Amino acid sequence: MPPRRPVKRVCLAYSGGLDTSVILHWLIENHGCEVVAYTADVGQEEELSGLPEKARATGAVDCVVRDLREEFVRDFVYPAIRGAAVYEGSYLLGTALARPLIAKEQVQVALETGCDAVAHGATGKGNDQVRFELTFRALAPELEIIAPWRDPEWDLRSRPDCIAYAQKYGIPVSATLKKPYSMDRNLMHASYEGGVLEDPWRAPDADMFVMTRSPEEAPNAPLELVIGFEKGTPVSVDGETLTPARLLSRLNAVAGEHGVGRVDMVENRFVGLKSRGVYETPGGTVLHVAHRAMESITMDRDVMHERDRLSPRLAELIYNGFWFSPEMEVLRAAVDASQENVTGEVRVELYKGGVAVTGRRSPVSLYDEALATFDDAGAADTYNQADATGFIRLQGLRLSGRR
Amino acid sequence: MPPRRPVKRVCLAYSGGLDTSVILHWLIENHGCEVVAYTADVGQEEELSGLPEKARATGAVDCVVRDLREEFVRDFVYPAIRGAAVYEGSYLLGTALARPLIAKEQVQVALETGCDAVAHGATGKGNDQVRFELTFRALAPELEIIAPWRDPEWDLRSRPDCIAYAQKYGIPVSATLKKPYSMDRNLMHASYEGGVLEDPWRAPDADMFVMTRSPEEAPNAPLELVIGFEKGTPVSVDGETLTPARLLSRLNAVAGEHGVGRVDMVENRFVGLKSRGVYETPGGTVLHVAHRAMESITMDRDVMHERDRLSPRLAELIYNGFWFSPEMEVLRAAVDASQENVTGEVRVELYKGGVAVTGRRSPVSLYDEALATFDDAGAADTYNQADATGFIRLQGLRLSGRR
Amino acid sequence: MPPRRPVKRVCLAYSGGLDTSVILHWLIENHGCEVVAYTADVGQEEELSGLPEKARATGAVDCVVRDLREEFVRDFVYPAIRGAAVYEGSYLLGTALARPLIAKEQVQVALETGCDAVAHGATGKGNDQVRFELTFRALAPELEIIAPWRDPEWDLRSRPDCIAYAQKYGIPVSATLKKPYSMDRNLMHASYEGGVLEDPWRAPDADMFVMTRSPEEAPNAPLELVIGFEKGTPVSVDGETLTPARLLSRLNAVAGEHGVGRVDMVENRFVGLKSRGVYETPGGTVLHVAHRAMESITMDRDVMHERDRLSPRLAELIYNGFWFSPEMEVLRAAVDASQENVTGEVRVELYKGGVAVTGRRSPVSLYDEALATFDDAGAADTYNQADATGFIRLQGLRLSGRR
Amino acid sequence: MPPRRPVKRVCLAYSGGLDTSVILHWLIENHGCEVVAYTADVGQEEELSGLPEKARATGAVDCVVRDLREEFVRDFVYPAIRGAAVYEGSYLLGTALARPLIAKEQVQVALETGCDAVAHGATGKGNDQVRFELTFRALAPELEIIAPWRDPEWDLRSRPDCIAYAQKYGIPVSATLKKPYSMDRNLMHASYEGGVLEDPWRAPDADMFVMTRSPEEAPNAPLELVIGFEKGTPVSVDGETLTPARLLSRLNAVAGEHGVGRVDMVENRFVGLKSRGVYETPGGTVLHVAHRAMESITMDRDVMHERDRLSPRLAELIYNGFWFSPEMEVLRAAVDASQENVTGEVRVELYKGGVAVTGRRSPVSLYDEALATFDDAGAADTYNQADATGFIRLQGLRLSGRR
Numbered sequence A, B, C, D: 001m002p003p004r005r006p007v008k009r010v011c012l013a014y015s016g017g018l019d020t021s022v023i024l025h026w027l028i029e030n031h032g033c034e035v036v037a038y039t040a041d042v043g044q045e046e047e048l049s050g051l052p053e054k055a056r057a058t059g060a061v062d063c064v065v066r067d068l069r070e071e072f073v074r075d076f077v078y079p080a081i082r083g084a085a086v087y088e089g090s091y092l093l094g095t096a097l098a099r100p101l102i103a104k105e106q107v108q109v110a111l112e113t114g115c116d117a118v119a120h121g122a123t124g125k126g127n128d129q130v131r132f133e134l135t136f137r138a139l140a141p142e143l144e145i146i147a148p149w150r151d152p153e154w155d156l157r158s159r160p161d162c163i164a165y166a167q168k169y170g171i172p173v174s175a176t177l178k179k180p181y182s183m184d185r186n187l188m189h190a191s192y193e194g195g196v197l198e199d200p201w202r203a204p205d206a207d208m209f210v211m212t213r214s215p216e217e218a219p220n221a222p223l224e225l226v227i228g229f230e231k232g233t234p235v236s237v238d239g240e241t242l243t244p245a246r247l248l249s250r251l252n253a254v255a256g257e258h259g260v261g262r263v264d265m266v267e268n269r270f271v272g273l274k275s276r277g278v279y280e281t282p283g284g285t286v287l288h289v290a291h292r293a294m295e296s297i298t299m300d301r302d303v304m305h306e307r308d309r310l311s312p313r314l315a316e317l318i319y320n321g322f323w324f325s326p327e328m329e330v331l332r333a334a335v336d337a338s339q340e341n342v343t344g345e346v347r348v349e350l351y352k353g354g355v356a357v358t359g360r361r362s363p364v365s366l367y368d369e370a371l372a373t374f375d376d377a378g379a380a381d382t383y384n385q386a387d388a389t390g391f392i393r394l395q396g397l398r399l400s401g402r403r
Helices: A018-031 A051-058 A069-082 A094-112 A128-139 A159-168 A244-257 A282-298 A301-320 A326-338 A387-397 B018-031 B051-058 B069-082 B094-112 B128-139 B159-169 B244-257 B282-298 B301-320 B326-338 B387-397 C018-031 C051-058 C069-082 C094-112 C128-139 C159-169 C244-257 C282-298 C301-320 C326-338 C387-397 D018-031 D051-058 D069-082 D094-112 D128-139 D159-169 D244-257 D282-298 D301-320 D326-338 D387-397
Strands: A009-013 A034-041 A062-067 A117-119 A144-146 A182-185 A190-193 A223-230 A233-237 A262-268 A274-280 A344-351 A354-361 B009-013 B034-041 B062-067 B117-119 B144-146 B182-185 B190-193 B223-230 B233-237 B262-268 B274-280 B344-351 B354-361 C009-013 C034-041 C062-067 C117-119 C144-146 C182-185 C190-193 C223-230 C233-237 C262-268 C274-280 C344-351 C354-361 D009-013 D034-041 D062-067 D117-119 D144-146 D182-185 D190-193 D223-230 D233-237 D262-268 D274-280 D344-351 D354-361
Touching: A009 A018, A009 A094, A018 A034, A018 A051, A018 A159, A034 A051, A034 A094, A051 A062, A062 A094, A069 A094, A069 A233, A069 A244, A069 A282, A069 A301, A069 A326, A094 A117, A094 A128, A094 A190, A094 A301, A128 A144, A128 B387, A223 A244, A223 A282, A233 A244, A233 A282, A244 A282, A262 B282, A262 B354, A282 A344, A282 A354, A282 B262, A301 A326, A301 B301, A301 C326, A326 C301, A326 C326, A354 B262, A387 B128, A387 D387, B009 B018, B009 B094, B018 B034, B018 B051, B018 B159, B034 B051, B034 B094, B051 B062, B062 B094, B069 B094, B069 B233, B069 B244, B069 B282, B069 B301, B069 B326, B094 B117, B094 B128, B094 B190, B094 B301, B128 B144, B223 B244, B223 B282, B233 B244, B233 B282, B244 B282, B282 B344, B282 B354, B301 B326, B301 D326, B326 D301, B326 D326, B387 C387, C009 C018, C009 C094, C018 C034, C018 C051, C018 C159, C034 C051, C034 C094, C051 C062, C062 C094, C069 C094, C069 C233, C069 C244, C069 C282, C069 C301, C069 C326, C094 C117, C094 C128, C094 C190, C094 C301, C128 C144, C128 D387, C223 C244, C223 C282, C233 C244, C233 C282, C244 C282, C262 D282, C262 D354, C282 C344, C282 C354, C282 D262, C301 C326, C301 D301, C354 D262, C387 D128, D009 D018, D009 D094, D018 D034, D018 D051, D018 D159, D034 D051, D034 D094, D051 D062, D062 D094, D069 D094, D069 D233, D069 D244, D069 D282, D069 D301, D069 D326, D094 D117, D094 D128, D094 D190, D094 D301, D128 D144, D223 D244, D223 D282, D233 D244, D233 D282, D244 D282, D282 D344, D282 D354, D301 D326
Parallel strands: A009 A034, A009 A117, A034 A062, A117 A144, B009 B034, B009 B117, B034 B062, B117 B144, C009 C034, C009 C117, C034 C062, C117 C144, D009 D034, D009 D117, D034 D062, D117 D144
Antiparallel strands: A182 A190, A190 A274, A223 A233, A223 A344, A262 A274, A344 A354, B182 B190, B190 B274, B223 B233, B223 B344, B262 B274, B344 B354, C182 C190, C190 C274, C223 C233, C223 C344, C262 C274, C344 C354, D182 D190, D190 D274, D223 D233, D223 D344, D262 D274, D344 D354
């Protein structure tokens, strides 16, 4: 996609790695523009300290680093958990949740630094290009968008091409060994795709994972945790109130240790392809399980069933990149309304990759022990068993003799 | 619910246990009718050989035992798996799937043995009364329905009452110790509720479970299995074609050994209560996981998302007892249409309570490795990365500048 | 339903007609209680001035009349219009919207006048009993509910029985001729069911209708109206700002004159029966049509499609009596979020029973004439036709060669 | 979209009008290929007799005319009616239903005549390009697709450009006056958009319509019709069995005479634009109304509500061009299952633009007059009013005291 008009200054989503380093230089060369490098810290656990120097050495006029970790968990991860957003039954949306935040802040940086364009290093077959660009369009349609990998002028077709380009122009890149797959990481998860993973019959190699031990290598003793929620939002672990990023980090550490949260799946990308993805989402998995259990005693049945009909759609919107869309606001209003009463504590046990719910309690519980009991003494005042007769008879009226 | 008119001969769903033995006798006493005892073998693993003698000793004019195991798995469990039917995110519906079959066969037996009524021993607060009675109403509305626990004439209010009644009338019941919870079991699962489980903060006792080892006591070495599917239906394990009941039994054995399929939840009953249920569904859990993975490479994206919108509704219908309803036929037509291409094999690994998918393959796979690859050489003919530009631009058109 | 415990003072929903007059007296006789008569003015256009005297003459200790017309339209009718709530494709829910309001206020009156029970005159086969009683249960579960028509003690089985009872006890009832159908009326609509209408092949008699002329008798010249909306709420007619009740009254007058809003349908009651209902909803029909047209230029496509998936469910909840339910709050949050931008004006033409939209405009219109035009000069900057190629190609990727 | 490789013979969807005549010639000139002209008769009521000669005179090597009218109504219109498919509440999908059929047959003709490409004259902003091309991709992905209006080589930007091109090359085109809007017509409807209609506040001119009189000019006497259905499919009018195309033609004539079926709306195109469309669908409107009424007495409540949740999605798929998609097959399986019992007759009255249902009857009616009646004698055996007490109490259990 060539820009529709010449650009003067481009804000580039920059990681300091080979690809975005080459893109930084290529933008200057090919578009005759200035480049502002921009890096978001969403918990990817990479060294960010030397990044501005590296960006400038590569040609950037400026390099802006933003710590978005608390915002990421508070405003993106937690809403997804409240909405029980899981894509195609398994993917907890770690990357999909980070992209709109990264892109939103990129727009902010672009406007603050006088840029007239934004650029990213996502390829033309993936979901991330969509997530970046829909956010750009929604928040600042006046900015030109440059996606070098889809640019007809871009002629670097492989990693060796990029390395050669870097050497030719003296771009400082670490000579890291190429991994046999591509990877993304943030506070929510690490994801892997491509390369050796493209064969869906072949299991991933054991040494690929970075956030979790394998279940086999996890401790032999289970670990018990108590997660506290307020209106559907996680607020504490074992009684200790924690900020969003700290809470998720804490859970990542213990759940990762216990081998929790690995998923290996084939998913459907928005652009129409099937793709194999492997994920590790240790803390997020614990939160999803615990949140559902919290709802089980605090959420009305029909509210839950209504919300459950919205969840797959919510996940689809997040996956496809429509975080900043008007329909997302409608879904979020519904989800928020559903969480009014979701307050209390859930006890889970982590063991060898599993998360088992072992208890839930709440000051606003809708579970009524006296009512639930089969013991006859229970709640006869509230629940008269004879009522069931009329209930069943009218439920069955329209079925009667259909066969 | 007193019958609306006197009944002459009642077909009773009979297990030989305390409750239905007492009910058998009570029906004769209170309704002045004959009783045909009926027992379905759905894999509850109880001794059925002496049952007819016992029933007759208690007063039954006849006792009919039917082996429904293959039909249960083939026509009830497998459709639920094809439809990805999971109630409230966790319950795999083991009891809910068996009830309509048991009741359907009970109607058949009633008609064959000249009964004018049917009776069951389910209580007035649970789901099972609904499942029994909606099936009766749908299939044979001319039969009277007797539900002793809701009958105003029924004055046995506790287990000791029932034991006293049995002793008084010389009803042969085993002097088993009452378990501190109630239990149901069939080929799909074992379920537990009531009694000590009514406190949702208290974890179940370790010795309660009958189909699964605890994850802690499961083998230290993982087990790999390959499940084969045809049009969404499980057909083989490790290459061996098996009948439905045999296949599920096989999986129950190995998955139970590996601690797979325990669920502890609070659920919403159809009659309006919240209730705590604990389940073990070893083989069914493996099948649900493997089936979803089978779909991942053989099912079109939009078919999957459409089906995923129907699944919660399908689960709700099953849970609530509407198996034999016209709306169920509509949902099943949609689900069946969605499974046309779901054929192939999935490899899973069982370990310490977990089921991990490690591979999937299919002769009719929709996953296209050449297309999926980020490697530039791949499928340029089919997928032109430049197409993504127009795709994203039109997707974003309506979002543009909304903020 | 006999009350579970003796009641001392009952608040009865009272109209002054034969049925509720008899019930008033019957309550005193049979329950040995006091009765507070309560009447809500929801625009039924009946004489309310002598009602308190009549109630007291029948035995009531008090009679409370409440004018709920503005609240009815503002808080019940308008939310239904914003949510496009139409039951089974045709019924605009006039009665279903009024019942929860009437019952809510009845609870209020009951509590203010020291009642320990509430009673209504709805029969045991209809929807209204459910709407009354679910509201009572939701808002004041401590109040006993008395539904005489379902009471085993109630032995008046027909209108002559009631007239005889009234005569016996000197209850003042007008000797009106019984209509050959039953009717309900409020500011939103008039409805008819029962009696001669029970034959679904027979058209209603021409003289039945009270709010609308027949299309044949409507004026021969069309009438043009402009309806103004703010955030989805109707606010003005032909430029004149009107309170909710006045606005709807105004529209009822003109739309009734033009024969707008008659519906003749067979619907499915919540209790499991099919029932034939005839409705006239003149002003409400105009508002539904105009509101949809207002949305057409102000509502984002995907917001609309999301809302359209919720509308049938919203209508079902209203119809079934779940206005005061937690799931309704979730749906209303979603609907309200969808209406943020629904502001502007719609021009409609009324003629011989029809409502035709002839124009719509908005200061916040999302319709972009320059963009929409097929004229090539239009908006080339925003919409590049070449983008459609990539859009279509990726949309079609998963379909390719499926047959 | 330039073809990815040179093409030798193109099958062009050809109407004989200015645009497709120019395109025919332009394809030969610009692609150096042969052109097979193809015209489908879907009831557009244009003169087709001289078309082959005209096509050959313009340069075509062949011209194939196919009469698809019966197939159109039987396999496209009727399924939409069975599915109650209405886009955004108003549009009955006349054009959207015809495009996939036209394109399917075009693929057939292309393959039969040895073409390696297909072409159409739809522009780059509309829905029709998508409907054509998704069908091409689904049915014959090996065929190149040429869409001249989006082709960078295409430089005719206006009608005068096209006329000049035609004159330059001696292309035989009728010198018809350009209409101030664009129009499409088939057996289902006539549609209008663009030009003077682009102002959404301006009503269409009275002389635009071709299938319907205006309500004002319609007869002063109403007309009664009886439509017969079998399994949801229209089969007769006033007792006379008719083929699909004849039945729809018959209804078009009478309903058009009575001014039925005009719709004026702003709709959301798949490509992301809002667009104003005016439609006249006389017979189709009658069928939709009558079909819904037929369902009202023959379709189970929960089947209807389930289907009603699918209808908006069905309409969206049809509108967007996904007729030949696997998800459409899933929806159609569900819809077909819902129609099993939809058999009987509906009486409607046409008057001044309106269609009023005045009666419905069926040999398989689910409406039970004895059950529905409020008259106490009715069906006490089947419906015991006391049952409503238990029904309501359990429905209200979870609501109790929520406020």
